[in-house]
Each structure stands twice: as structure tokens, then as C-alpha cells.
Amino acid sequence: MDWTDRRKRFRAVLAGARCVHPGSVFDPLSARIAEDLGFEVGMFAGSVASLAVLGAPDLIVLTLSEFADQAYRINRAGKLPLLVDADHGYGNALNVKRTVEELETAGVAALTIEDTVLPRPYGEDKPALVPIDEGIGKMKAALAGRQDPHLVVVGRTSALAVTSVEDTIARARAYEAAGVDAMFLVGARTRAQVEAISGAIRIPLILGGVGPELTDLDWLAAHDVRISLQGHQPIMAAVQAVHDTLKALRAGTPPAKLANIASSDLMKRVTRDADYARWTKEFLGVG
Structure with missing residues (x-):
């Protein structure tokens, strides 16, 4: 299949003047629904993949092959440009390069590589970040793994939630210098944080896990935020619906009397x- 058109459309979102919410998707049907409803982009998160593929929490027990296979199933079902959370690239910088190669083949439009220490080491009870130099190496490896120049490679950091605004800016600048196309910030809580970071770099921002100050799409757009995640409610809604339907059937409700089918x-x-x-x-x- 030709994946380039959807990658061009994703780049158009990053190059535009609006901020959009992505549709959180987890399988072919959810992706088709998001596309039919007019979402500009879809989002396939690592936590969602762990739920959909393994029925497991987000503890980095999913493999690259499992993640790439599900991403391919989503992508072949339609033409929705898909942003995926490739976590830490499933290992060191060499693993990152392989991750990009696999996910590009699976048809993703964009992928994020983060600088969190994953999986969590023995005895470590709080999230930690890799050194900036290691993060730079991962970003360079991701870019080296890209074959289609239209594929979007996004640097991702949780430094706002783990260290400081100053460290976030240092990492964003370093990853921008390495060549990433955008920066994904996890844990932004205030407008002041976003203003400081958007003013320090020239590439667009993607936000996840935002605070209540950061819900105005017009304000976000004016500060170079092009995509802002709302969470992953669709898969949770699907779990609730399946639970309620099976519970009703188990309790003796006739199929014709079931609600929300x-x-x-x-x-x-x-x-x-x-x-x-x-x-x-x-x-x-x-x-």
C-alpha cells in the first residue's frame, strides 16, 4: 500500500495554523469510525496497544512485533493518518532504528520516541529520564531508520513531570537540533510551561496529559501546539460496553432487549x- 499520502496529510496538520484533537483508536473498526467522523489524525498509544493486544496494563511488556502488527491492521483498514507511541523504541538507539523501520513498513504517519528509562529498573519507584546525550542518540537513530522522508519522527519527553521546565527546554532544543519534526510534551499543566517551551524551539508541539489550563484549542494553536491528546476513552468505553452486555446476557436479558447495540x-x-x-x-x- 502507498502510505505517503497520509503522511503528507499529517505533515499538513503540523504545518497548519490549527490545533486538533486526535481520535484515540485501537483496532480497524475504531480507526474507521474515527475516519468517518472526520478526525484529521488518529492516535494509537502504547498503553492502548497493551490493552488491546495483551489485556495488560502499560508496563512495557508488549513487543515491537505485536505493536507493529496491530498498527498495520489499523492502517490497512482505511486512510486515517496514524500517530503512534513507540515508547522508548524498545531498547537502545539501535533498537530505535529497527523500531522506526518496522513501524514505517506498518504504515504509520508519525511516531514518537521518548527519553524515559523503560522498562522501569529494579528498585526504581519513580519515572526517570535517560541522559540528554543518550536521548540525542535515540533521535538520530530514529531519523536514520526512516526511509520515507514524509514519515514524521517526533521527539517525546516527560521532563515537565519528572524534572523541570529548564530540563524540558534543554531536551527539546537538543532533539530539535538532532532533526526531529516535532516535540511531544507529556504532563504540561500550565500555559506558562507551554509558552516557555514553544518560545524556545521552532518545531511544532504535541501535548499529552495536559492540565485544565490547556483546553482552549485557539490558545494552543497560537502557541505552536498542533495536536493535543484528550486521553483514551474509546477503548475504556468499549470495555464497559462489552462488560455490560455480557453481564446482561449472563443475567438472562434476551438479546432483543439489550441496550446500546x-x-x-x-x-x-x-x-x-x-x-x-x-x-x-x-x-x-x-x-
């Missing part, structure tokens, strides 16, 4: 039933 029309839309009906007629001569 997708209509036949919705199921046909998200499964692209009309396309398959056309192909069946064209290729099998029936229908």
Missing part, C-alpha cells in the same frame, strides 16, 4: 459492507 446500518458502514457486496458481484458473479 450497534445498528445494522452502522455495522454495515464500519465493515464496508457495500464494498464487499460490489466485489462479490464483480469477482464471484453473485449477489
